[in-house]
Amino acid sequence: MGIFDYFRQPRQKSASVAKERLQIIVARERAARGGPDYLPAMQQELLQVIRKYVKVDDDAVQMNVDREGDCEVLELNITLPDDRG
Amino acid sequence: MARIVVITSGKGGVGKTTTSAAIATGLALRGHKTAVIDFDVGLRNLDLIMGCERRVVYDFVNVINGDANLKQALIRDKRAENLHILPASQTRDKDALTQDGVERVLNELSEDFEYIICDSPAGIERGALMAAYFADEAIVVTNPEVSSVRDSDRILGILASKTRQVEQGGEPIQGRLLLTRYAAERAARGEMLSIEDVGEILAIDLLGVIPESQAVLNASNAGLPVVLDEESDAGQAYQDAVDRFLGEERPLRFVDVPKKGFFGRLFGS
Ligand SMILES: Nc1ncnc2c1ncn2[C@@H]1O[C@H](COP(=O)(O)OP(=O)(O)OP(=O)(O)O)[C@@H](O)[C@H]1O
Numbered sequence: 001m002g003i004f005d006y007f008r009q010p011r012q013k014s015a016s017v018a019k020e021r022l023q024i025i026v027a028r029e030r031a032a033r034g035g036p037d038y039l040p041a042m043q044q045e046l047l048q049v050i051r052k053y054v055k056v057d058d059d060a061v062q063m064n065v066d067r068e069g070d071c072e073v074l075e076l077n078i079t080l081p082d083d084r085g
Numbered sequence: 086m087a088r089i090v091v092i093t094s095g096k097g098g099v100g101k102t103t104t105s106a107a108i109a110t111g112l113a114l115r116g117h118k119t120a121v122i123d124f125d126v127g128l129r130n131l132d133l134i135m136g137c138e139r140r141v142v143y144d145f146v147n148v149i150n151g152d153a154n155l156k157q158a159l160i161r162d163k164r165a166e167n168l169h170i171l172p173a174s175q176t177r178d179k180d181a182l183t184q185d186g187v188e189r190v191l192n193e194l195s196e197d198f199e200y201i202i203c204d205s206p207a208g209i210e211r212g213a214l215m216a217a218y219f220a221d222e223a224i225v226v227t228n229p230e231v232s233s234v235r236d237s238d239r240i241l242g243i244l245a246s247k248t249r250q251v252e253q254g255g256e257p258i259q260g261r262l263l264l265t266r267y268a269a270e271r272a273a274r275g276e277m278l279s280i281e282d283v284g285e286i287l288a289i290d291l292l293g294v295i296p297e298s299q300a301v302l303n304a305s306n307a308g309l310p311v312v313l314d315e316e317s318d319a320g321q322a323y324q325d326a327v328d329r330f331l332g333e334e335r336p337l338r339f340v341d342v343p344k345k346g347f348f349g350r351l352f353g354s
């Protein structure tokens with residue numbers, strides 16, 4: 001489907017598309033919030049490294065910085081595709 | 086001690102100034118001594134919405150710089166005797182709002198007023214940060230539209246970390262959602278984010294829903310805060326929001342699609 005067809009398709013209600021997109025971006029931005037400035041760049045580089053071995057989506061790498069007492073914990077989630085290889 | 090409330094949004098043009106004028110006027114009409122401050126340095130507009138633009142002599146930055154004292158700069162509202170307005174400066178110097186200066190003015194206002202409403206500029210620059218920094222609570226004005234919701238979430242992140250209360254080791258300040266320019270019919274048709282959608286994404290308490298309304302433009306044309314237009318949907322919705330702000334329970338109004346009459350059913354889609 002070409003990008004311009006979106007407007008002509010008998011489509012999913014636009015508000016639910018908006019909601020889905022917002023949920024994803026807001027979750028991502030919250031995860032990055034308060035974390036060190038190098039986080040987004042590190043996320044990109046990790047993605048490239050992973051891609052040497054598996055084909056993954058742009059949002060396959062999720063990072064989260066949590067504070068536990070005096071410790072900062074970097075949580076890293078990598079979603080691998082179902083059909084590995 | 087006054088309670089300091091910031092009206093904020095991140096995104097521009099969503100209704101912060103309209104809301105600041107309405108909430109401040111509503112609080113004053115209920116007998117609370119209220120000051121409303123325009124933090125939008127360089128783009129003064131609260132004075133127009135409040136209808137006192139021709140009475141501005143001194144402004145916020147004049148007071149900060151010591152060119153005038155607070156008494157000289159505060160404008161007494163003509164309709165609500167408990168209400169005073171501190172206009173923004175039209176200077177282009179964005180650094181004019183120093184943290185010390187803002188704190189001094191807020192401290193002085195705190196001696197005389199119960200509520201201080203801070204009308205934040207859009208964005209996340211100095212003016213917006215200063216409007217939020219000393220706040221005890223926030224009203225986050227959001228339109229049911231993707232960029233506004235995202236920016237509101239961004240602002241909530243800033244509120245959670247960049248206020249005096251947090252920096253002094255206290256709890257993050259509470260932010261409540263005021264959803265404005267809501268069109269119930271469009272939401273019902275799935276063309277606009279619904280109250281539930283926005284509430285679910287931002288996950289904060291709802292202070293109120295203000296419908297998209299011609300009354301808002303009429304009110305700003307006249308220089309009367311829309312909350313004074315008691316017949317209007319937006320005016321009543323703002324009255325409800327003020328009551329809720331003060332802890333009363335009010336059911337949401339103007340959020341359901343009006344039932345179509347006979348002709349509506351004939352000609353409606
Ligand atoms: N409920 C509403 N219905 C219809 N129009 C509205 C409503 N609320 C606000 N508006 C209109 O939206 C415009 C922007 O409102 P306002 O100036 O209050 O926003 P703002 O957030 O203060 O903008 P800025 O970011 O520039 O300071 C105005 O033209 C106003 O009349």
Ligand SMILES: [Mg+2]
Nearest residue numbers: 101102125130
């Ligand atoms: Mg404004």
